[in-house]
Amino acid sequence: MLTTVHPWVGMCSVIESPVDTEEEQRPSGLIVRHDDDNPWTTLKRGIIIEIAQGAIHLAPGIEALSDQDVIYFTSGYKIGDIIIVGLNNIIAYERADGS
Secondary structure (H helix, E strand, O other), X not given: OOOOOOOOOOEEEEEEOOOOOOOOOOOOOOOOOOOOOOHHHOOEEXXXXXXXXXXXXXXXXXXXXXXXXXXXXXXXXXXXXEEEEEHHHEEEEEOOOOO
């Protein structure tokens, strides 16, 4: 059962989708290199389950993110099994369709 929390403006809630260290390539073509021993490469991945209404703080040229899109982020706040991530902490994303 998922925790029921809703993100505030400028935030989204995600379910963690751990980075597989053996993973070579994602459907989008993104190649993930991850080293748990190096604090400079700390990378988290999650699947968006909700984006706060009014959360329009995206980079120019990026259309709105949607539920089920995969994001790569640097930090967030864990509440139960949900992570609340600031949109400014997202460093990359993949559409749910793999694009």
